[in-house]
Amino acid sequence: MSDTSGTVKKDAVEPTAPAPADDPTAATAAATVVDPRLLVRDEGFKGYITEFRRRVKGGELGSLPVIVGLIVIGIIFQAQNSRFLSADNLSNISYYLSATGMLSIGLVFVLLLGEIDLSVGSVSGLASTLFAVFVVNHGMNGWLALFLTIVTGVGIGALHGFFFARIGVPAFVVTLAGFLGWNGLMLWLLGSSGTINIPDEGPVHLLGQSSFFMDQSIAGAYILAALGTASLLFGSLTDQRRRKAAGVPFRPTSEILLRVVLLAVAAFVTAAVLNSSSGVSNSLVIFLASLVIVDFVLRRTPYGRKVFAVGGGIEAARRAGINVSMIRITVFAISGGFAAVGGMFFAGQTQSATLNAGGGNTLMLAIAAAVIGGTSLFGGRGTVWSALLGMLVIQSIQTGLDLLNMNTSIQYMITGGVLLGAVVIDSVSRKSQKAAGRG
Amino acid sequence: MVHVSATPVLALRGVSKRFGAVQALTDVELEVHAGEVVALVGDNGAGKSTLVKTIAGVHPIDEGVIEWEGNPVSINKPHDAQGLGVATVYQDLALCDNLDVVGNLYLGRELLRRGIIDEVTMEKNSRELLSTLSIRIPSVRIPIASLSGGQRQVVAIARALIGDPKVVILDEPTAALGVEQTAQVLDLVERLRERNLGVILISHNMADVKAVADTVNVLRLGKNNGSFPVKDTSQETIIAAITGATDNAVTRRAVRSTEAAK
Ligand SMILES: Nc1ncnc2c1ncn2[C@@H]1O[C@H](COP(=O)(O)OP(=O)(O)OP(=O)(O)O)[C@@H](O)[C@H]1O
Ligand SMILES: [Mg+2]
Numbered sequence: 257m258s259d260t261s262g263t264v265k266k267d268a269v270e271p272t273a274p275a276p277a278d279d280p281t282a283a284t285a286a287a288t289v290v291d292p293r294l295l296v297r298d299e300g301f302k303g304y305i306t307e308f309r310r311r312v313k314g315g316e317l318g319s320l321p322v323i324v325g326l327i328v329i330g331i332i333f334q335a336q337n338s339r340f341l342s343a344d345n346l347s348n349i350s351y352y353l354s355a356t357g358m359l360s361i362g363l364v365f366v367l368l369l370g371e372i373d374l375s376v377g378s379v380s381g382l383a384s385t386l387f388a389v390f391v392v393n394h395g396m397n398g399w400l401a402l403f404l405t406i407v408t409g410v411g412i413g414a415l416h417g418f419f420f421a422r423i424g425v426p427a428f429v430v431t432l433a434g435f436l437g438w439n440g441l442m443l444w445l446l447g448s449s450g451t452i453n454i455p456d457e458g459p460v461h462l463l464g465q466s467s468f469f470m471d472q473s474i475a476g477a478y479i480l481a482a483l484g485t486a487s488l489l490f491g492s493l494t495d496q497r498r499r500k501a502a503g504v505p506f507r508p509t510s511e512i513l514l515r516v517v518l519l520a521v522a523a524f525v526t527a528a529v530l531n532s533s534s535g536v537s538n539s540l541v542i543f544l545a546s547l548v549i550v551d552f553v554l555r556r557t558p559y560g561r562k563v564f565a566v567g568g569g570i571e572a573a574r575r576a577g578i579n580v581s582m583i584r585i586t587v588f589a590i591s592g593g594f595a596a597v598g599g600m601f602f603a604g605q606t607q608s609a610t611l612n613a614g615g616g617n618t619l620m621l622a623i624a625a626a627v628i629g630g631t632s633l634f635g636g637r638g639t640v641w642s643a644l645l646g647m648l649v650i651q652s653i654q655t656g657l658d659l660l661n662m663n664t665s666i667q668y669m670i671t672g673g674v675l676l677g678a679v680v681i682d683s684v685s686r687k688s689q690k691a692a693g694r695g
Numbered sequence: 696m697v698h699v700s701a702t703p704v705l706a707l708r709g710v711s712k713r714f715g716a717v718q719a720l721t722d723v724e725l726e727v728h729a730g731e732v733v734a735l736v737g738d739n740g741a742g743k744s745t746l747v748k749t750i751a752g753v754h755p756i757d758e759g760v761i762e763w764e765g766n767p768v769s770i771n772k773p774h775d776a777q778g779l780g781v782a783t784v785y786q787d788l789a790l791c792d793n794l795d796v797v798g799n800l801y802l803g804r805e806l807l808r809r810g811i812i813d814e815v816t817m818e819k820n821s822r823e824l825l826s827t828l829s830i831r832i833p834s835v836r837i838p839i840a841s842l843s844g845g846q847r848q849v850v851a852i853a854r855a856l857i858g859d860p861k862v863v864i865l866d867e868p869t870a871a872l873g874v875e876q877t878a879q880v881l882d883l884v885e886r887l888r889e890r891n892l893g894v895i896l897i898s899h900n901m902a903d904v905k906a907v908a909d910t911v912n913v914l915r916l917g918k919n920n921g922s923f924p925v926k927d928t929s930q931e932t933i934i935a936a937i938t939g940a941t942d943n944a945v946t947r948r949a950v951r952s953t954e955a956a957k
Contacts (some may be wrong), residue, residue, distance in 0.1 A: 495815075500864075502819040556811045561794075562808030565802055567791035575753065575789050577774045636793035 319630060321681055322645040329649065333656035340656055347533035350526075351465060353644075355380075355601035359622035360643035361550055362413075362594030365587045367626055368554075368567045370635020371427040373588065375416060375434030376595040378621055381614025382442040383409050383599030387460075388452035388609035389445055398458025406596045412438065413592020417585035427588075432687075435619070442591035443611065451610045463542075463604025468535035469633035473614040477527035477536045480544075492516070539601055543644075546597075550640045563587060567636035598622075617671055624675040625650050632682050651672070702765040703728045704893045705781070705862050712714035712742075712749055718919045719745040722759070727862055732884060732901040734908035734925070735897045738936055742917040743897045744786055747779070747864050748896075751783040752776040777804075782855035786866040786897075788847055790854075792840040796832060797821045797841055800854045824853055828883055845876035852883055864892040869903055881907050901930050915939055 270400050283342040312320065333340040359376045366373040383405045390401035413433070419430045446452065454460050461467055470476030499506035554560035565573040566583045574580050602613050627633060628649050629642020653674065659665050703726040712720040719742045727733050735743050748754045752773040759765045763779050770776050776783070790799045797818050806813040806820075821835045830849045832842065839847060848868060855863050865884070869877040873898065884907045887894050898904050904911060905925060913920040913936040921936040 406772070420727055498815045499818075502815045503820045504815060504822060558805050558807065558812060561798065561802075561805055561812060564794060564798075565791045568791035569789060572789040572791045572799075572802065575751075575773055575783075575785065577772075577777060636791070 282367065301489060305529045313501040319641075319645055321678075322629060322649060325628070325649050326652065329652045329656065331633065333652070333659065334663070337656075337659045340659060343529050343533040343591050344468070345655060345659070347530050347537075349648070349651045349655050350530060350540050351537040352605070352655070353597050353647040354537075355537040355605060356618060356621050356625060356650070357543050357643050357647040358546065358594050358598035358601055359618070360625040360647060361546060361640055362591035362598075363622055364550075364627045364638055364640045364643055365554075365563060365593045365633050366427075367631045368563050368635060368638055369584065369587055370567050370633075371584075371587075372431065372623070372633075373413075373416070373591045373595075374428065374431040374619060375412070375438060376591060376598070377619035377693025378413055378438040378442070379409055379592055379595035379614070380599030380602060380618065381612075382412075382438045382445075384597035384603035384613045385442045385445050385452070385609040387600060387603055388454050389524060391454060391458075391460075392452050398460065398686040402600060403457045405600065406593055410589045410593040413595070414585055414589035416592065417588030420588065421581040421584035439615065446609065446611055450611050454607050454609065456607055459600060460604050460607055463539050463601050464607060465537070465605065467538045469538055469541045472535040472536075474531050474535075477531045478524070481520070482543065483522035484523050486517060488519050522529070546594075547640055547644055554640060559586075564636060569636075579614060617668060620671060621650050621654075621674060624678055627682055628674065628678040632686065633679060634682070634686055645676075698719060703762075704764055706765075707746075707750070708760040708762065710746075710749060710756050710761065712745055712754060712757050714745075718917055720749070720756075722918065723914070724919055725895075725912055727895055729861065729893050730888055730891045731910065732888050732894040732896055732908045734904040735895055735914065736899070736901075736904060736911060736933065737914035737920075738937055741914040741937075742867055743914055745917075746897070746914065747783060747785075747866050747897065750776065750781060750862075750864060752781075765893040780859070780861035781864065782860035782862070784848075784851045784855050784859060785866040786868060786870070788851045790839045790847060790851060795837060795838055796825075796835040796842075796850055799850060800824070800857055802854070804818060804858060820857075821853075824856065826854060826855075828886065831880070844871045845873060845879075848872060848876070848880065849883070852880065856887075860892065862895065863887055864895040866897045866899075867899065868896070869898065877903070895954045901933065904933070905930065913935060913937055 277677070327628060330341060339345055349408065359380055363373060374474065381466060386408060387401050389399055390396040390404060396404075399540025404509045416427070416430050416434055419425045420427045431577070442626055468476070469480065489512070492515070496506045496512065522688060527536070554563065562573065562578050562583050565578055570580055573583075599614060606613075625646030626642050627646065629639075629644065629646030631642040650671070653670060654667065657670065662670075705725075705727045707723055707725040710720055710723045710725075723742075724827050725733070725735075725746070733856065735746065737743050745754065749756045752775050754933075755769075755771045761770055762768070768775075768779060770779070770781075786839060791802060793846045794802065797814070801817050802808075808816070818835060825832060825835065827829060828849070830846075832846055832850070839850065842850065848871070852863075852865065852868065855865075866889050868880050872880060881903060884894055884896060888957070896904070896908060908925045909930065911923045911925055911933055913922070913933065915937065916939075920939070923933060923936075
């Protein structure tokens, strides 16, 4: 979650300020390079507040709407039903969010290109059915079936990408066709039986509700929390040391500590809550691990940089020698792959492949999650963590409405409203970013 | 000033390019030597940008030969041109608005450290490059979208220098700039020449051309219409070649001799 490019760092040393001892070039560089009109962040806590205000005004809302949203949701549902914030219910939310969350991860890639993939719901449904057919009808080994299912998802996505990138059909239309077509294939495979029950073993067991990290050992959750905190601390300090050595602006230690403490509090509180229920589900662990890996790929590898570049300016990307078609095809393949993985998560939840798998509002929720989490529909801006943040919001609403025994009709209307709200925030913040010169 | 080495670093021989019904370039010749600034001038639609794009590999040529240091080469994609050492700054700058200055400078050739993008070294080099070119940017970590037009222009030129090119092509680099920024870009062009790079400078501004170029090549309706050493050619002569008031060497001489008589 440490997007270094998003924060104003000590770059902005005032031209007259004395150079920090560790940066001999800063004085001359600052005198020539820094524009005197540049706003400088004050040191210390007051600095954070003014910086924060400036960003909000400039339309860089970041995760602010999500956090406000979560607090509001918590208050409203807790007031209606005191079980909402109970450990068991929160544990439920953490388990159920990972399936749709997987679809969201793939969608983040597609949204970063400024495109849309409407087929992920159908592909996830098809994946669970394919898996069931492989395992139940053909007696295939579960892990092999899992592999083949994911490969199929990747292939389907690549096919969409091919029609979009090479033939030039708008992604919206290609994936709309996929939305219908793959759902049709799933219905045809399920045939008259309508449901295939999958034995509770192999990957389906791993993704089931009764499968927990380190077999529900109390230590498991804390080990995960400690691991996350330690890697942020270690990563930030290494980065700071390298930056100091190279004489470029670095994050001050106070800021690193603040971030690490915030993450530690969040991680250990979550661990404690989940432990007081039944532990950390393996689905959640796999989801979080996927987030960490994908975040790394997007921010730190040349491939990720290319995805952002294509999303930010196709012409610029092409002239920089980036193979735009290849990026588009692979991005849709990744989306298809994650849709298939999400389908396996759904299969794990119900231990079956059913007619309505991946149907209903699955697609809407997956898109909504990515957008609510802060990934822009207009391409080029976003992080994969939005899949987690957005799903926290969505799953909380769903679980809350279930607790209140709300009708599906009401649920659909509320979900629709939330999606619209997220898109409005995205569009408005894009406008004010343009106004603030940060389009 | 013009130190003309025997073989030009880049030469175009009889290059033609068609777009459907438009014959954008016909039998165009062009030579660029190391340490030489060649101005390419011509009216709107004369084919200057197209010529540049054929060298840069955006539009492969239909006919003719491109020679690099005396040897014929084929340039079919931007990567080929980059590989040879041609860096191009296009008229429409084509920067990625969502990436920061460092990201744009290194786009497509990120420095890697154990397979991971090496942000620290890239940032360090970017700051050094910008400060040796005396480029003023608030921070190398802000998105390109928040820079002014002139700042984007200098970033685009700096971007061209990252890969240590031998030939730099600038397509109307001063068109949208204010007085001071224009002077800065022209200074930058002179610094490129001092580094012994070949520079192709496209411009509609005769003052800029006279200020920094060594040779002027005129394009008219996709064809060569004269090549002049800047030092001993008058502005009128160049303008006449651009507008087509003179289409042959005889009238061109006449203009020059009446000038001499003045
Ligand atoms: N991609 C293209 N497809 C079709 N025609 C093109 C294309 N690019 C350029 N042309 C045509 O080629 C001719 C030369 O255009 P070019 O952009 O090279 O002119 P220019 O000299 O750069 O003009 P300006 O001074 O306005 O930039 C024009 O007639 C133009 O319409
Ligand atoms: Mg042009």
